[in-house]
Structures are given as structure tokens and as C-alpha cells.
């Protein structure tokens with residue numbers, strides 16, 4: 001299982017229920033990486049999509065204590081989610097947020113794809129600093145690229161001791 005997110009220089013990922021920046025290049029990377037795969041998210045992240053609709057061309061698994069929305073597969077708690085995930089090849093599963101779901105599932109992820117933005121987006125939601133998180137190592141750091149006026153680096157962290165699902 002992998003996680004994918006875009007974080008600012010303080011490891012911020014969101015503000016007021018939405019994203020920090022509008023980044024077409026990063027969006028393209030996200031779309032292409034998760035196309036045809038299984039994406040795992042929290043209910044608030046689903047709500048943040050246009051019309052609160054699930055992402056097309058992907059299996060949308062949504063953690064929520066409420067009933068699942070049409071077009072999504074619901075998991076009512078972490079135990080149910082982990083049981084569900086056993087049905088899919090780990091290499092096809094991407095954790096796509098938000099904060100609460102990253103915090104719960106990062107220990108299970110073998111790899112984390114991080115788009116680092118060299119800016120402070122004034123976030124109110126954050127992920128753990130992977131440079132300081134136990135077991136995580138920076139495996140790849142891309143060259144800086146410009147996206148909508150922001151400097152990005154596409155990076156990969158590896159978890160040296162992922163938990164088993």
C-alpha cells in the first residue's frame with residue numbers, strides 16, 4: 001500500500017476543508033498515478049471533491065461512520081477497512097487523505113509519494129514530518145519544477161518497517 005499527498009514546507013496539506021494550492025502539474029501526477037487503482041480516503045476528503053463525487057475510474061473506499069455515498073465502498077471503522085483492503089493487491093492501493101486517514105494508515109504504507117511545495121500555505125491540517133518519522137527514509141527527490149508559480153519536488157519516502165495488514 002502507498003500514500004500520496006502534496007505538502008507545504010511545514011507538512012501542511014489542507015485549509016478550510018480544501019487544498020492549499022491549485023497545482024495543475026501535481027493534479028496530473030495524482031490522476032495518472034491513481035488511475036484504475038483503489039483509493040482510500042476519509043469522508044471529509046470525499047466531500048472536498050467537486051460535487052462531493054467519487055473519483056472516476058477508481059475504486060473509492062471511504063472511511064465514515066455514516067452510510068456510504070453512491071459510487072463508493074464504505075468502511076465504518078479501521079477494522080472493517082483493513083479487512084476490506086485484504087481483497088486488493090497492496091500495490092494497487094493508494095491512501096489519499098486527509099489528515100486523520102494519513103495518520104492512521106501511514107504506518108501500513110510501504111511507500112509515500114510526496115509532492116513538496118516550497119511555500120507556506122497557512123494550513124490547518126498536517127501530516128507527520130516524514131524526515132523525522134521513525135522508519136521513513138527519503139528514497140527519491142525530484143528536481144525542482146515550476147507549477148502555477150510554485151516550486152515543487154516530486155519525492156518518494158520508503159517505510160523500512162511497514163505494519164502488516
Ligand SMILES: NC(=O)c1ccc[n+]([C@@H]2O[C@H](COP(=O)([O-])OP(=O)(O)OC[C@H]3O[C@@H](n4cnc5c(N)ncnc54)[C@H](OP(=O)(O)O)[C@@H]3O)[C@@H](O)[C@H]2O)c1
Nearest residue numbers: 005006014017018042043044045064065077097098099100
Ligand atoms: N494535500 C493533500 O494531498 C490532501 C489530500 C487529501 C486531503 N487533503 C485535505 O485534508 C483535509 C481533510 O482532512 P481531515 O483529517 O479533516 O478529514 P478526512 O481524514 O478526509 O476525513 C475525516 C472523516 O473520515 C471519517 N473517519 C476517519 N477515521 C475514521 C475511522 N477510524 N472510523 C470511521 N470513520 C473515520 C470520519 O467521517 P464521518 O464524520 O463521516 O464519520 C471523519 O470525520 C482537507 O482540507 C483536504 O483538502 C489534502
